[in-house]
Amino acid sequence: MNFVILGKPGAGKGSICEEFKKNNLIHLSTGDIFRREIASQSELGLLANSYIRKGNLVPDEVTNDIIKKILVENPNKDYIFDGYPRTINQAQALKKNMDDLGIELDAVINLIVDDDLVIERLSSRRVCKECGAIYNTRNHNPKVEGVCDKCGGEVITRADDKIEAIKERLNVYNNQTAPLIDYYIKEGLIMNVDGSLDTIDLYQVVMKNLNERKSLSSSNL
Ligand code: ADP
Ligand code: ZN
Numbered sequence: 445m446n447f448v449i450l451g452k453p454g455a456g457k458g459s460i461c462e463e464f465k466k467n468n469l470i471h472l473s474t475g476d477i478f479r480r481e482i483a484s485q486s487e488l489g490l491l492a493n494s495y496i497r498k499g500n501l502v503p504d505e506v507t508n509d510i511i512k513k514i515l516v517e518n519p520n521k522d523y524i525f526d527g528y529p530r531t532i533n534q535a536q537a538l539k540k541n542m543d544d545l546g547i548e549l550d551a552v553i554n555l556i557v558d559d560d561l562v563i564e565r566l567s568s569r570r571v572c573k574e575c576g577a578i579y580n581t582r583n584h585n586p587k588v589e590g591v592c593d594k595c596g597g598e599v600i601t602r603a604d605d606k607i608e609a610i611k612e613r614l615n616v617y618n619n620q621t622a623p624l625i626d627y628y629i630k631e632g633l634i635m636n637v638d639g640s641l642d643t644i645d646l647y648q649v650v651m652k653n654l655n656e657r658k659s660l661s662s663s664n665l
Contacts (some may be wrong), residue, residue, distance in 0.1 A: 445469070446547060447473030447652075448525045448538075448633075450624060451555030453613040454562035454569070455639040456646060458578055460555070461526045463647040473526040474507055474516065476576045479602075483573065497603045501620060503528060508537040519545040530621045535628070550629040551657065553650055559614055561653030566605045572597045 447469075448458045453631075462469045466559050478496060481489030488510075492502045511528055531533040542549060570579040570586075574597025579586055586593050590600075604613065628634045637646060 446525070446542075447550060448522045448529065448552040448628075449527075449555065450552055450619075450621070450628070451639055452557055452562050452617045453477070453610065454558075454566040455555035455557045456565075457504070457526045457555060457644060460553075460646055460650065462526055462578070463643060464524050469522045469524045470518075472511070472523050472528065473528060473576070474510065474528040474530075475526070477510060478502060479576070482507055484507075490640055497609065499604055499609035499626075503530055504537070504624060505531045508534055511538065512541045514539050515545055515547070527626060532627060534624055535624055548623055549631075549633060551624045551635050551654060552624075552631075552633040554625060554628075554634050554636050555646075557639035561640055562608055562614060563607070563640045565575060566610050567607060569605055570599050572599050574598070 447464075449461060451457050458473065458475075461468070461473065465471050473609045478489070478492040482493045482496070494540065495502045507528065507530075511525075515523075525538070529538050539549075558565070565580065568582045570581065572579075572592035572595060573576070574591060575595040575601075577592055578584075579596045579599055585600050592599050597616060603609070625634060634648070635657070637649055638651070639646070641649065
C-alpha cells in the first residue's frame with residue numbers, strides 16, 4: 445500500500461505517520477529530508493533552508509528529483525508520502541514516476557483542520573533535531589526538558605514555527621497545495637478525515653476507512 449498524507453501545516457501529518465510506521469510503511473517526509481540536509485549543512489540543505497525559513501516551498505524540480513531517486517532505488521517498498529506532493533506539478537511528477545515503476549497510489553488521506561488550530565498547534569510544537577519525534581508544550585513534553593524520549597537528541601522549536609512563517613505557510617498551502625484536493629478527488633483517491641482528533645483516534649479512523657475501501661475494491665473484482 446502507498447499513501448499520500450495531505451493537509452495544512454500543523455494538520456497532524458507527521459504525527460499520524462509515526463503511527464503508520466508501526467505497519468512497516470516507509471515514512472517519506474520531504475520536510476524531514478530537508479531538515480536533515482540543513483542539519484548536515486549540505487549544498488541541498490543550504491538551498492532548501494533559504495526557502496524553508498521564510499515559509500516558502502523548495503522548488504519543484506529539486507523536490508521531485510529527491511523523491512524520484514528514492515523510488516527508483518527502492519521501488520518495491522510501501523511508502524507513506526508526508527508533505528509530498530505539495531503542488532500540482534509535484535503530483536504530476538509523482539504520478540509519472542510511479543507509473544514508470546509500476547507502483548500504484550492507494551489513497552490520499554486529507555486531514556482537515558481550521559487555521560486557528562494550526563496556529564495553536566504549530567506555535568506550541570517542538571521537534572527532536574535528531575529523529576524528528578514531535579512534542580508540544582501544551583500536553584506532550586519530553587520527560588526531561590529539551591531531551592528527546594526516543595533518542596536523547598535535542599528538542600527544539602523549528603525556525604518555520606515562528607508566527608510570521610506559520611502565516612506564510614498557510615498562504616502557500618491555500619494557493620499551491622489546496623488545489624491538490626480537487627486533483628485527487630478526480631483521481632478517486634481522496635479520503636477526508638477530521639484532523640482535530642487525537643492522533644490515536646485519527647489513526648483508527650484512517651485504518652477503518654482504508655479497510656473499508658480495500659473490502660469495497662475486492663468485492664468489485
Ligand atoms: P509542515 O507541513 O508542518 O509545513 P513539513 O515538515 O512538511 O512541515 O515542511 C516544512 C517545510 O519544508 C515547508 O514549509 C517547505 O518549505 C518545505 N517542504 C516540505 N515538503 C515540500 C515539498 N513537497 N515541496 C516544497 N517544499 C517542501
Ligand atoms: Zn529523537
